[in-house]
Amino acid sequence: MGYIKESFRWARVGTIALLVFLLSAHVFAYEELSDDALRYIPSGGSDFDIKTGSLLSPILIPRVPGTPGSIAVQHHFVDFFSRQLPEWSIEWHNTTAKTPATGDTDIPFKNLIIGRDPPWVRPGDVSRLTLVAHYDSLYRPEGFIGATDSAAPCAVLMHVARSIDEALTKKWETMEELGDALGIDEEKGVQILFLDGEEAWVSWTDADSLYGARALAESWDSEPYASESEYRTRLDSISLFLLIDLLGAADPHVPSYFPSTHWAYQGMSKIEERMRKLGLLKTNPKNPFLPESDKKESQFTRAYIGDDHVPFMVRGVDVLHIIPSPFPPTWHTMDDDGEHLDIDSLDDWAKIITAFAAEWMELGDFIRKPPVEDKKKQASIRLRSEL
Numbered sequence: 001m002g003y004i005k006e007s008f009r010w011a012r013v014g015t016i017a018l019l020v021f022l023l024s025a026h027v028f029a030y031e032e033l034s035d036d037a038l039r040y041i042p043s044g045g046s047d048f049d050i051k052t053g054s055l056l057s058p059i060l061i062p063r064v065p066g067t068p069g070s071i072a073v074q075h076h077f078v079d080f081f082s083r084q085l086p087e088w089s090i091e092w093h094n095t096t097a098k099t100p101a102t103g104d105t106d107i108p109f110k111n112l113i114i115g116r117d118p119p120w121v122r123p124g125d126v127s128r129l130t131l132v133a134h135y136d137s138l139y140r141p142e143g144f145i146g147a148t149d150s151a152a153p154c155a156v157l158m159h160v161a162r163s164i165d166e167a168l169t170k171k172w173e174t175m176e177e178l179g180d181a182l183g184i185d186e187e188k189g190v191q192i193l194f195l196d197g198e199e200a201w202v203s204w205t206d207a208d209s210l211y212g213a214r215a216l217a218e219s220w221d222s223e224p225y226a227s228e229s230e231y232r233t234r235l236d237s238i239s240l241f242l243l244i245d246l247l248g249a250a251d252p253h254v255p256s257y258f259p260s261t262h263w264a265y266q267g268m269s270k271i272e273e274r275m276r277k278l279g280l281l282k283t284n285p286k287n288p289f290l291p292e293s294d295k296k297e298s299q300f301t302r303a304y305i306g307d308d309h310v311p312f313m314v315r316g317v318d319v320l321h322i323i324p325s326p327f328p329p330t331w332h333t334m335d336d337d338g339e340h341l342d343i344d345s346l347d348d349w350a351k352i353i354t355a356f357a358a359e360w361m362e363l364g365d366f367i368r369k370p371p372v373e374d375k376k377k378q379a380s381i382r383l384r385s386e387l
């Protein structure tokens with residue numbers, strides 16, 4: 001027994017040495033996802049069904065802050081993550097405010113922050129890809145659903161989380177095992193913000209809009225990390241604020257809004273282009289969803305759309321705003337409901353944004369499904385093919 005154990009141990013050390021070599025040259029350098037990794041990005045499938053879909057349908061109800069619909073949707077998020085993705089931490093950010101429609105009543109605004117960091121990292125030392133959508137719906141017209149605004153984007157973010165979860169686990173396990181040998185201290189996490197109170201209650205002003213986002217940006221800006229930390233504040237640790245809004249209508253045209261994050265827009269646009277060429281998307285629009293990859297520095301104007309990113313952007317956070325211009329024709333009308341969604345467009349967004357997150361988190365080598373059952377056999381095939 002002892003002998004067998006010993007030789008097994010040495011075989012393992014040999015494998016690790018080989019892996020160290022391969023990984024240091026390959027896995028942890030930023031690179032595009034392979035075609036195969038793109039193929040393994042899952043579709044939302046029936047979970048985006050508007051009547052029965054486990055991700056989307058529970059959000060397609062009125063969810064005005066402080067009402068039972070809002071609480072039901074909060075439960076939907078918390079249940080999903082605590083039951084299906086238990087590695088993700090769940091944190092509330094609760095505030096109250098008065099609105100011009102509700103007089104002296106304190107309306108509760110509850111942001112949910114759901115995230116995963118590498119298991120070994122201290123909170124102040126990790127940068128986080130920050131995926132954002134608002135979950136509240138418009139106060140008036142009464143009964144407004146807001147399917148694109150932003151029920152569908154919330155469902156997309158749930159799909160992204162579950163689609164990268166296993167690859168994150170695998171990657172971080174591998175890094176923990178090999179980290180010392182590699183001398184790597186990459187500290188990259190991911191978090192999802194489901195923001196409350198984006199909508200204005202009467203008409204859009206600085207005071208009557210973005211209730212949740214304003215409060216959160218202020219909190220995160222004024223809470224410093226321990227002095228020896230890599231990042232000054234939680235706000236400072238946001239590597240990219242990727243805000244998605246008004247997605248789920250057919251033929252979206254999403255411009256690149258900011259020169260400072262145009263490179264990230266180009267990354268997402270490239271993913272769209274590659275997925276279309278590989279036949280992985282369901283829609284076949286005349287123009288791509290993200291058509292402005294070639295936009296020149298001089299073509300950017302200072303115009304932007306008021307949305308949840310603004311309180312973060314004015315504090316220096318890098319923002320990628322994925323919102324169509326023009327807005328969907330159903331915007332802020334009773335027609336912005338499940339029946340008016342274009343589910344194929346929505347599902348294509350889910351794939352594109354999942355692939356973007358996987359690429360950002362450098363999950364390329366961990367996102368693929370094992371082609372054969374036997375793990376050892378598979379590992380040796382992989383090693384040989386990569387040599």
Ligand SMILES: *[C@@H]1O[C@H](CO)[C@@H](O)[C@H](O)[C@H]1NC(C)=O
Pocket residue numbers: 092093094110
């Ligand atoms: C925030 O609100 C949620 C949902 O109502 C509640 O479960 C949680 O305890 C609250 N957190 C704090 C710190 O008050």
